Amino acid sequence: MSKVGFIGLGIMGGPMAANLVKAGHEVVGYNRSQAKVDKLVADGGKAAATAAEAVRDADIIFTMLPDSPDVEAVVLGEDGVLANAKSGALLIDCSTIRPDVSRRVAEAAAEKGVRALDAPVSGGEPKAIDGTLSIMVGGDADAFAAAQDVLGAVGTTIVHVGPSGAGQTVKAANQLIVAGNIGLVAEALVFLEAHGVDTEAGLKVLGGGLAGSTVLDAKGGKMRGREFAPGFRLELHHKDMGIVQAAARDAGLTIPLGSLVSQLVAAAVAQGDGKLDHSGLLKQITQLNGRD
Amino acid sequence: MSKVGFIGLGIMGGPMAANLVKAGHEVVGYNRSQAKVDKLVADGGKAAATAAEAVRDADIIFTMLPDSPDVEAVVLGEDGVLANAKSGALLIDCSTIRPDVSRRVAEAAAEKGVRALDAPVSGGEPKAIDGTLSIMVGGDADAFAAAQDVLGAVGTTIVHVGPSGAGQTVKAANQLIVAGNIGLVAEALVFLEAHGVDTEAGLKVLGGGLAGSTVLDAKGGKMRGREFAPGFRLELHHKDMGIVQAAARDAGLTIPLGSLVSQLVAAAVAQGDGKLDHSGLLKQITQLNGRD
Numbered sequence: 001m002s003k004v005g006f007i008g009l010g011i012m013g014g015p016m017a018a019n020l021v022k023a024g025h026e027v028v029g030y031n032r033s034q035a036k037v038d039k040l041v042a043d044g045g046k047a048a049a050t051a052a053e054a055v056r057d058a059d060i061i062f063t064m065l066p067d068s069p070d071v072e073a074v075v076l077g078e079d080g081v082l083a084n085a086k087s088g089a090l091l092i093d094c095s096t097i098r099p100d101v102s103r104r105v106a107e108a109a110a111e112k113g114v115r116a117l118d119a120p121v122s123g124g125e126p127k128a129i130d131g132t133l134s135i136m137v138g139g140d141a142d143a144f145a146a147a148q149d150v151l152g153a154v155g156t157t158i159v160h161v162g163p164s165g166a167g168q169t170v171k172a173a174n175q176l177i178v179a180g181n182i183g184l185v186a187e188a189l190v191f192l193e194a195h196g197v198d199t200e201a202g203l204k205v206l207g208g209g210l211a212g213s214t215v216l217d218a219k220g221g222k223m224r225g226r227e228f229a230p231g232f233r234l235e236l237h238h239k240d241m242g243i244v245q246a247a248a249r250d251a252g253l254t255i256p257l258g259s260l261v262s263q264l265v266a267a268a269v270a271q272g273d274g275k276l277d278h279s280g281l282l283k284q285i286t287q288l289n290g291r292d
Numbered sequence: 293m294s295k296v297g298f299i300g301l302g303i304m305g306g307p308m309a310a311n312l313v314k315a316g317h318e319v320v321g322y323n324r325s326q327a328k329v330d331k332l333v334a335d336g337g338k339a340a341a342t343a344a345e346a347v348r349d350a351d352i353i354f355t356m357l358p359d360s361p362d363v364e365a366v367v368l369g370e371d372g373v374l375a376n377a378k379s380g381a382l383l384i385d386c387s388t389i390r391p392d393v394s395r396r397v398a399e400a401a402a403e404k405g406v407r408a409l410d411a412p413v414s415g416g417e418p419k420a421i422d423g424t425l426s427i428m429v430g431g432d433a434d435a436f437a438a439a440q441d442v443l444g445a446v447g448t449t450i451v452h453v454g455p456s457g458a459g460q461t462v463k464a465a466n467q468l469i470v471a472g473n474i475g476l477v478a479e480a481l482v483f484l485e486a487h488g489v490d491t492e493a494g495l496k497v498l499g500g501g502l503a504g505s506t507v508l509d510a511k512g513g514k515m516r517g518r519e520f521a522p523g524f525r526l527e528l529h530h531k532d533m534g535i536v537q538a539a540a541r542d543a544g545l546t547i548p549l550g551s552l553v554s555q556l557v558a559a560a561v562a563q564g565d566g567k568l569d570h571s572g573l574l575k576q577i578t579q580l581n582g583r584d
Binding site for chain 2: 099122123124134135136157159160161162163165166169170172173174176177178180181183184185187188190191192194195196197198201202204205206208209210211212213214215216218244247248251252253254255256257258260261264285288289
């Protein structure tokens with residue numbers, strides 16, 4: 001069992017920290033809003049008043065934060081994670097951020113004798129609660145091996161995909177495909193509706209053939225019914241598409257479909273739909289077509 | 293058991309006709325190239341020298357032809373299907389064609405006392421051979437009920453999606469999603485390769501999350517290995533995207549992602565890749581990026 005410091009106890013981080021407690025680890029948690037820390041204490045964890053306090057005695061440090069600047073501030077900042085972590089500690093950043101920032105964090109960690117992994121997750125709140133997340137891990141093989149025990153407490157598909165930043169690169173590819181698949185299902189649905197087709201029967205037969213996808217299964221029915229309660233918010237997917245676009249540009253790549261769906265997501269957010277589930281991209285496609 | 297006339301004994305129609313024979317139906321087949329007719333006779337069917345001869349005594353008539361003009365010529369043409377079919381016969385067109393042509397065929401059939409269904413299929417050659425196709429059917433409920441027995445000999449997922457043309461509309465939506473999903477997997481793969489990620493591990497973890505799809509499962513590994521033997525040829529998917537675009541325009545719709553992927557498919561065909569499997573769209577994405 002390990003001493004774990006956990007920073008960022010939100011929708012995803014909260015249940016992940018609780019699952020680490022359940023697995024028998026000693027978890028000290030920190031979050032900006034005290035209510036989330038109180039929840040962890042109720043779940044059997046310990047409270048820290050600062051990030052520094054959460055990581056000072058930890059063998060393993062988890063961070064689960066919204067965006068690249070948050071990770072830079074909390075990990076690299078004055079009195080942050082690296083300023084206070086023990087030499088030999090293992091930092092596992094589960095945030096979805098830019099791959100270049102993950103690489104920079106790993107380099108800064110190495111200078112302090114701290115090993116670092118980027119380990120973004122997929123599966124959303126339900127799988128965070130169930131401890132069945134998919135985790136795409138970048139970093140050294142030794143560090144990946146050392147993380148097996150704690151990652152096994154929060155996820156089931158745990159795959160080492162390459163060196164530092166590679167986890168973020170795969171997560172970016174994930175978000176590119178997911179946004180595109182949502183956009184395509186949205187276009188297909190509007191197309192079927194406009195032609196007066198029975199969309200329940202239509203989606204059923206589409207799901208059984210080569211057009212089948214996890215997006216179609218998980219979101220198709222709700223999209224038919226215009227149920228857009230999150231789930232994963234469009235404004236976060238918009239942030240992630242910024243990461244996709246920047247990482248493509250860094251590698252000198254053009255991604256035509258990824259770029260177009262990024263623009264559609266950006267338009268949805270610009271028009272005030274950022275708090276909807278990302279399947280709410282359907283609204284953008286219907287509005288473009290002057291439909292409801 | 294029914295007397296079946298079957299016109300179009302190609303990659304898909306050949307095994308479908310053979311499965312009808314296996315199910316105990318009396319199948320009389322016609323194809324322009326005699327070798328395909330000989331194959332049906334070897335499988336236990338009968339040969340017809342003309343389309344007229346194939347349909348003259350048939351209770352049920354199948355057509356499985358490449359494109360809209362072929363169906364118009366064979367079904368509506370002088371000495372074609374409708375000129376020779378018995379009153380009360382049931383015409384099941386499994387070709388993938390324009391929905392408006394399917395509606396026109398159904399109207400012309402009704403004038404001759406022939407019921408008609410549009411029943412395009414999904415699943416490709418393997419599922420045609422296994423008799424496990426997905427079939428999306430447009431037409432009257434009575435005609436759909438009358439077709440259950442013969443359709444059950446060639447497919448397993450058989451869904452009535454609406455009136456005449458609705459089957460083609462759903463097939464068009466299918467082809468829109470499939471082309472888009474192939475394009476997105478291609479962009480994700482080039483993105484991962486450019487960043488030096490282990491793509492085998494990457495595709496594995498993508499397939500386990502919200503980015504999972506039948507395209508990713510069925511085509512991802514072959515795309516990694518640049519194995520583009522058909523399968524379903526890009527030139528046929530290009531034809532189908534023309535149907536998608538025309539049907540969208542007819543309904544007054546804009547489909548941004550569908551339009552873009554249509555252009556990418558068109559470019560692949562223009563550059564001589566029309567005989568490759570549709571997953572060969574990856575070549576277009578790699579070439580756009582100056583990569584192999």
